[in-house]
Amino acid sequence: MQLNRPFATVTPTLDGDVLAVLASTDATFTISQVQRLLATGSGEGIRKVLTRLVAQGVVLHDRVGRTNTYRLNTEHLAAEPIMALSQLNSTFLRRLEKHLHGWRTTLRYAAVFGSAATGRMKLDSDIDLLLVRAADTDDDGDDAWEERVTELARLVTAWTGNDASVVEYTEDELRAAAAAGEPLLRDVSKQGLTVAGTRSWFNAQLRPTARRS
Structure with a gap:
């Protein structure tokens, strides 16, 4: 869709x-x-x-x-x-937020980006999702995380008919990518739709370490 x-x-x-x-x-x-x-x-x-x-x-x-x-x-x-x-877009975002809320402390930040965020989707467009895994959590480890990501991708496709394209970072990987000038992160910062965590936290990770609180 x-x-x-x-x-x-x-x-x-x-x-x-x-x-x-x-x-x-x-x-x-x-x-x-x-x-x-x-x-x-x-x-x-x-x-x-x-x-x-x-x-x-x-x-x-x-x-x-x-x-x-x-x-x-x-x-x-x-x-x-x-x-x-007429409200399918906002319904999708609310459903996504509700599902990700169940991940609790495992997830530090999540956003929809790309054409699904900018309103330029084509029928066969992927729905792009950025996930930032929290550094210190009480989850069951990598296997539990991968299961959550796999289920998320399945749900997005079930809800919309579109494939989900998930980009994952740990907090440390996010900061390293930001320091390297990863353009995808700038796109998320400018046009992404936050569905877990806060945009202010995400933007703070993109600044040089000396200026980051």
Whole structure:
């Protein structure tokens, strides 16, 4: 799936993209506003989609002067599943956070990065995850850690249909990679979505030792 195009999981048509816009807020939209937000689809194509959705009662149409406006009908029977679909990205992140919380002191930091974090996913994109293993933990050792990582990758694929690409560091390895100027870590710092630990801790590990608290 594409986390940035949640409706594509059930329909590849322009209808899903238009619904994603309308479900993102309580505001009303003109056709040109929808078109600017989508950056795909013609004005005529969007108009036809909105006409179909109005006929289904899912979208409410109003006219202000000469301008046609549209908004999602939140009282419609289909509104709840539509809004749930529109929030698949945040649902994925919450589910990931909840699962990683169960790792307790084993995990120092985790983040989603790459196209899943920047909103540029393609259908076959991997979901990139960075994990930093805590230095001192009471876990059962390397085997237990590897089992957790394997299960995490399985769950990500089960939830999304996409392969998980997991990058692992210990705390010492993270600092060594940061000192060597590993570009992946800069990408995580700038665009990553934290799902365990704190971004402030992670960013602190990327600074020179003399400045790190």
